Amino acid sequence: MEKREMVARLADILAETSRGLPDFAVMEVCGTHTHAIARYGLSALLPSNIRLVSGPGCPVCVTADETIAQALTLARQPATCVCSFGDMLRVPVRVQYPEGETGLDSLLRERGLGRDVRLVVSPLDVLRLAQAEPDRQFVWFAVGFETTAPATAVLLRQARAAGVPNLKVLCAHKTMPAALQALLDPADSKPAKQPIRGLLCPGHVAAITGANAFQFVPRQLGLAAAISGFEPEDILAALVELSRQLHRGQPGLRNMYPAVVRPNGNLAAQGLLSQIFQPSTATWRGLGEIPASGLSLRPAWQEFDALNGSLSPDPAATVCPVAETKPSACHCGPVLRGDESPLDCPLFMRACTEANPRGPCMVSSEGACAAASRYGTGGAAVRLKEHYRAGSGAVSGHNEFRKEPDIYG
Template identity: 40%
Template sequence: MKYVDEYRGAEEARRITAEIARTVVPDRQYRFMEFCGGHTHVISRWGLEDVLPPAVHMIHGPGCPVCVLPIGRIDMAIELALQKGVILCTYADTLRVPASKGLSLFSCRAQGGDVRMVYSPLDALKIARENPEREVVFFAIGFETTTPPTAAAILAAEREGLQNFSVFCNHVLTPAAMEHILATAPERPDAPKLDGLVGPAHVSTVIGSNPYKPFAEKWKLPVVIAGFEPLDMLLAVLMLVRQANEGRAEVENEFARAVTAEGNLKAIALTDSIFTLRERFEWRGLGSVAHSALRLRDEFASFDAEKRFEMPERIVRDNKACECGAILRGEKTPRECRLFGTVCVPAHPIGACMVSSEGACAAAWRYGRRS
């Protein structure tokens, strides 16, 4: 299959891995953080950490959209379903994330909450059309990749005059999380010293490579945008090692077959027409991060569930025994959490990192047992 099989060749993987080993400087350590849950799973699925030189360390950052969603926001969604009687529509991974009092969106259905899994915001629109007597709320989450479809759904609802449709917006921004990780590192004793960043794949197809320039210019860190296949990741690591050795800090694009410098201008324009920046937003593991999330513009306030239902902000602390926050900050690995693989397993997750299909703990559990 074009653009898939040719990026999975074992012989080429051995060649790139050998080149990385030759390029690594003796007695030097390389720490690269990826900001994409898809990349985390590529690394685990294909066993790349086992074939990279011991000096190269891949550190998982806050790249999973479900994982970074804090408990308080899930509690707010549960209250919509249980107390406001809405039909709450959301993506599958969100349903099983643990919230307060042992609840989740999935389990709140047993208490009478009408929570439905959808594959797209357009599915939520269809449900709103079919249930004109009910309020339908789309629980929107995700990075820049999933924001344009939400914007398109709001525009469609406006055109159709759907009065019973609204959006509980939890869209967050990748560059803001990357900036926060770097800016707060001096305050965190366990923060890893990074030598480079792996730019996300899907997000970069939307926003392009230009937004990563500040990380090279301000923080003097190499950035390489990588695709989703094993050879993509190995090539990105090789490019990062070369930059680190040469003392360069540039934005390079390994995923040039899908990512441009400017990004998807139509998607960016659509997003900007519907959404604007929030002053601050709470992230799991990161805390309150300035200008890191989106809200609906005032002209679309009638579709804003937070305003329609007068939803107060909820801030809830994570389970003290769960290390999801430290894992999202790159301070710990999944196996360093004492709950991992014992009381916290995919069938009974304690933290969001074990729930999501892009979570680091889910990847370690699913693929790590093959090691």
């Protein structure tokens, strides 16, 4: 079947299976889902009673200001090179410098000022760089979930095997289940703004953790759950499954990505993670401190910790994050919690654009704000079938912002 036809049929099935359900929201946890939904205009295919809400699944977005300030501090050390993924370099943080001044800083800005900050596409590139320049300290600014942490683990194993002394890690890896539990726990007194009834669980994370790691979603949180792949047809099929569960009144967990996700996951990757890392409390942007939601180095690997060794910066040289004052603060926190959509943020497409981002959700290509800016949200896309049926020869996407970008105001 042609993909367009398959997607059209799934959209019709979804309209059928969700009929009669009260309005509800589904949180797509993973940033890659957010991106795919916006890019393919899937919201146009949804029945009017389903709303998709972005969750805390963009690793760049959830990295806390404190952590980025640590990376900035390290980048300002002499003969030190900080390496990270491209999006991470662009996240702006309001900081106070050791000299007392404050300003918006980012790793990319530090690079512009002549500091050694490099973009890599794989953690293993850092090993190659460190071996090529033995007189320089290399710091791998490690962000990401269960999907990227194994690569950091491999990097450290190889660095130890090769006896590379000038490679350290600023470890900000996080794990998904604990964060979801903290965010969506019904026992939490904070009333949710949106009635989230189902979860589109992240297929790539589940490939590592195993499907069973998400059993807590129906059992403890009482939410419908489906593990989904990333193609439009995968996402629609998962939504069909969620609406069926809601109709039955029996939330469950269904693995809709069995080609990649096994019940117990990737045991080799899990073994690697537990060899090098241990669970620790982590600070998430928007969610705060969550116990056991981060990965820190085990004692046997402490020698690689950038904050706990020879690199340890002089307290007098530390860059500290400064809380944004209310009017200029972006709403990345509520957006990451799913309480707000990017359109609810007063800075969105005004003071905060892809070219001049104010918050990480606009920086990362997986962020909800960047997806909304680039591809539109909500009513941005139109379904072609309805369009042609309306009898208009012309085809057009709507401008759902109802405001043109006002970035100069």
